[in-house]
Amino acid sequence: MNDIQTIIRLAARGDGITADGRFVAGAAVGDEIHFEDGKPVIVPGPGHVVPVCRHVPECGGCQLQHITDQAYCAFVLDRLVRVLGPMMPADVAPVALSPPRSRRRIAIRAVRRGGQLLLGFNSESSHRIIDLQQCEVMLPELFALVAPLRALLHETLAEGQGAGLTLTASDTGIDLLVANIHAESLDEIQRLTDFARAHGLARLSVEGAQGVETVYEAQTPQLMMGGVRVSLPPAPFLQATVEGEAALVAAVTAATAGARVVADLFCGLGTFALPLSRAARVMAVDAAGPAVASLAGAARAAGRPLDTVHRDLFRRPLTPDELKPFDAVVFDPPRAGAEAQVKMLATSAVPRIIGVSCNPSTFGRDARRLADAGWAIEKLWPVAQFRWSSHVELVALFTRR
Known part of the structure; x- marks a missing residue:
């Protein structure tokens, strides 16, 4: 018995989903699925392409190499819409998609x-x-x-x-x-x-x-970051691609425009702190000692108005009183999100909060806490630097409602 369905959207991990809720690996939106004895047979639609790598689909690095760039960008936006729901702003920038062979x-x-x-x-x-x-x-x-x-x-x-x-x-x-x-x-x-x-x-x-x-x-x-040469400790955390980093930095710079004093929380080597220090006084905070030391040395050598603080923000988040001096706060946590710090930010008097995330799920949790405290996402910048993966990144500007 034949059972024919169409893929209507992609799940968070990239599997196609039919109208009746079945998951089909390796399918694209618009594909026709023939279920023969319960097993899916994919008839490619207009969003489906032949993968360029011989290791697809066995390799876990590229779940979505079988879809067009247009379909991939649509997946990125759909992922954010489903996580953020009514928090999704009207002002959303085009998806910044890194090119092939760019992972550094x-x-x-x-x-x-x-x-x-x-x-x-x-x-x-x-x-x-x-x-x-x-x-x-x-x-x-x-x-x-x-x-x-x-x-x-x-x-x-x-x-x-x-x-x-x-x-x-x-x-x-x-x-x-x-x-x-x-x-x-x-x-x-x-x-x-x-x-x-x-x-x-x-x-x-x-x-x-x-x-x-x-x-x-x-x-x-x-590496050069914000016009400053930074020495790298072994296996440092970096944005995955030069293009992805540029898109994230451009978004954070736009979101903090006009701020004179900025805090960069979970700062790492200074991906955002150093570019922001061109126009603002920056306090950069992170628990990664070698990264903070490299950033401090680079900023000092370049004469940038940047102070570093070695501090575990999961255990000791900055309090609302400590956040008072800042015109804007940027937070860019690991995949686990910034739950403890966001609790402090939610009740602070900071005029602007800029969230940077590599995990829409934990970002959604943190964004809901801010929304419950009266914040709203004014603008969103989606970034897809892990090309062909289900990994989605973003920058979000929060302001008081």
């Missing part, structure tokens, strides 16, 4: 098993590693290291041993952090040093039980 920071895994070295991303909803032969999201210079790293780790890892790798493309070269490998004997250190030198790495560090240790450093990895 990636985390991949390796394991040696059965005499083979597998290196790549996890498969969807699994710990199985997809051995990368192609990648359409990471920068070409990062992907060029995949094959050499596979050879290096084949010699380095024992049977059954795994390792994690974080690669970051900086202005001064690639920074590589490898977790769970030994770098104690002269032979082990020499092998890693030879690899780093042969492939022109800026820095190679290893992470073990004693923490992170730099094995090789030809140049300190650095």
Whole structure:
């Protein structure tokens, strides 16, 4: 018996949903689904395209490579509408979509098993590693290291041993952090040093039980942020793409225009604090000690009006009294959101609050608390820098109703 349905929207994780509520992986809005003996057969519609990567759909990095850019941007907006509901503002900027092969920071895994070295991303909803032969999201210079790293780790890892790798493309070269490998004997250190030198790495560090240790450093990895050169600690948090960062910074700059004193909470290396310090006095707060130290040194060297505070905002959020001096507050928390800090912001006298989020679900929770306290989202900037994934980011300007 044939059962024919049409995909009417995409779920939060990218699966197609039929009118009767069934989920179909790999489907796009407008696809016709023939259920034959309960199994879906996809007849592609106008929003469906052939994925450009051979690893789709096994690789968990690109759930939505099978849909057009227009359909992808529609998914991003629909995701925000469904999370925010009546809080969604009328003023919404176009989706800022990062191009293919633009990811400048990636985390991949390796394991040696059965005499083979597998290196790549996890498969969807699994710990199985997809051995990368192609990648359409990471920068070409990062992907060029995949094959050499596979050879290096084949010699380095024992049977059954795994390792994690974080690669970051900086202005001064690639920074590589490898977790769970030994770098104690002269032979082990020499092998890693030879690899780093042969492939022109800026820095190679290893992470073990004693923490992170730099094995090789030809140049300190650095990035320009707001016209200031910032030195990067190993495996720093960065916005995923240059284009995505530019879109987020432009939105935050627009939302804080005219503010003379600004707080940047969960500031990291200064993605927003440094650009904002061109026109305002900035207090930048974060619990990540190495990032705060790098930001403080960079701001001091550049003579920027920027003060740093090393503080855990989850345990010790800024209170309404502490927030009084600021014309605007920017908060950019991890995926868990900023529940404790938002409670303080909600009852503060700050004229403007700018939320930056990489998780619409926790942002929705924090936005509802602000809405309940009399705040409204005046403008929203959606950003899709994790191209083809279900990962959605945004900037939102809150003002008092």
